[in-house]
Amino acid sequence: QVQLVESGGGLVQAGGSLRLSCAASGRTFSTSGMGWFRQAPGKEREFVAAISRDGVRYYADSVKGRFTISRDNAKNTMSLQMNSLKPEDTALYYCAGESRHTYYLTSGDDYTYWGQGTQVTVSS
Numbered sequence: 001q002v003q004l005v006e007s008g009g010g011l012v013q014a015g016g017s018l019r020l021s022c023a024a025s026g027r028t029f030s031t032s033g034m035g036w037f038r039q040a041p042g043k044e045r046e047f048v049a050a051i052s053r054d055g056v057r058y059y060a061d062s063v064k065g066r067f068t069i070s071r072d073n074a075k076n077t078m079s080l081q082m083n084s085l086k087p088e089d090t091a092l093y094y095c096a097g098e099s100r101h102t103y104y105l106t107s108g109d110d111y112t113y114w115g116q117g118t119q120v121t122v123s124s
Helices: none
Strands: 003-007 010-013 018-025 034-039 046-051 057-059 067-072 077-082 091-099 111-114 118-123
Touching (some): 003 091, 018 118, 034 077
Parallel strands (some): 010 118
Antiparallel strands (some): 018 077, 034 046, 034 091, 046 057, 067 077, 091 111, 091 118
């Protein structure tokens, strides 16, 4: 059974930092793109960041310069370092795995596997 499990969410004040992790099991994701998406209450899911199998990174404009995505193919994990957090970053953050594209990994429709999400709440 393939699983993606997110961790690291929580409550933080504006300007603070959090590090999200995604642990994959059941198959290796080292040969595919992975990404982070988020969904705030009443809003559609949106792209946050993604990383290709060879380390090419993509970021939403809203998080560029503040968030950093990384992956460890040997450990089958992915992380999202989030700095300078803002209240508008409050959302449920999802890990996604196995994009059907090698690059340009920004569409959630292209991913096969999803985690259950981890809540990030940023207070003002």
